[in-house]
Amino acid sequence: MPANKHYQDREEKRAELLTQARRLFIEDGYEATSMATLAKAAGVAGNTIYWYFHDKDDVLLAVLNAVLTDALSEYEQVATAPLEDQLGWVVRQLRQLNRLVSTVHARAAHAPAVAEWHTGFHLITEGLFRTTLEQAGVNRDGIDAEVKIGVFVVEGLLTHGLDEAQQEAICRRLARQWTSG
């Protein structure tokens, strides 16, 4: 079956490109990683990437989806923990991804596909967040606003380098308001 074999080879090579892109985008940043750098890391010529991805934003979307898939899979294990612990876990998990978060916000302004991904990401995470709050017994009236506040605060914690104490204080303050209200 030459077709299957070829398909496997193709998938392997694409996977290698994706692995390197994920590492480089997270470690060095999207902007600082040139297509030439990425190609060299994967051992191909610069323009070969375009056989596997439409353009650089397409590589970014593939990286974002890979990271999101892994994160959602890990989230299942913490979904039943106390509210405050969940919040801390999310922040710790995403702390290393703050370069990616900034990149999404920056690229969303210029690349419609990234803007669309950004919207979908918020739908998913806010849906999970709302479920968690509802299970914690938060009043359903203002829950939409509460969810958005929670998400915005998490994003703020991510993109600004706060020390552990400040971070914990903010998480406690947020969680307190849910468990008391």
Place this chain on the structure above:
Amino acid sequence: MPANKHYQDREEKRAELLTQARRLFIEDGYEATSMATLAKAAGVAGNTIYWYFHDKDDVLLAVLNAVLTDALSEYEQVATAPLEDQLGWVVRQLRQLNRLVSTVHARAAHAPAVAEWHTGFHLITEGLFRTTLEQAGVNRDGIDAEVKIGVFVVEGLLTHGLDEAQQEAICRRLARQWTSG
């Protein structure tokens, strides 16, 4: 006094460059505005900019300071209004600047000077915010966390295109928690 005259000419030309940069960075974005575009808008050759600014990030810093100065000046007029109105004013004022906000977060990762400006900006705005909350009688214990939560939520409102109703709901929720606690 040829020295004064020369100085004035220089200031005028720099001011024109700054005006155009401010307009272009806000309308089209920092990344989308090339040095050649900026130069053309100001009626000079591309490399002439480097006589007035060290590099492109230096132009960005000048724009940020100009915008901040104007914003602080306008803030004085609303500083004594009710909390909720102040919050709404800040969000409306800054809504048009969301490209600039994204740019600061993106460039802060690569340009130390922008990172430094970003830190200073947060010190100033959080200081003002804290004063406002204290005057509103918010409990001083958790006020640090409360201030950061407020700032992060405002940044979130800025960088995500929420409709007016959602925006108002979030502002009301935030303000309620201050006036009740």
Place this chain on the structure above:
DNA sequence: ACCTGAACACCGTTCAAGT
């Protein structure tokens, strides 16, 4: 189908040459 070297249009920045 897959990969490449070479080229293209662009970018921020530098430099030698002008006034």
Place this chain on the structure above:
DNA sequence: ACCTGAACACCGTTCAAGT
């Protein structure tokens, strides 16, 4: 001191040529 045309090193992307 101030300004410029030309050049430099780089960027993402395209294309003709190879297998």
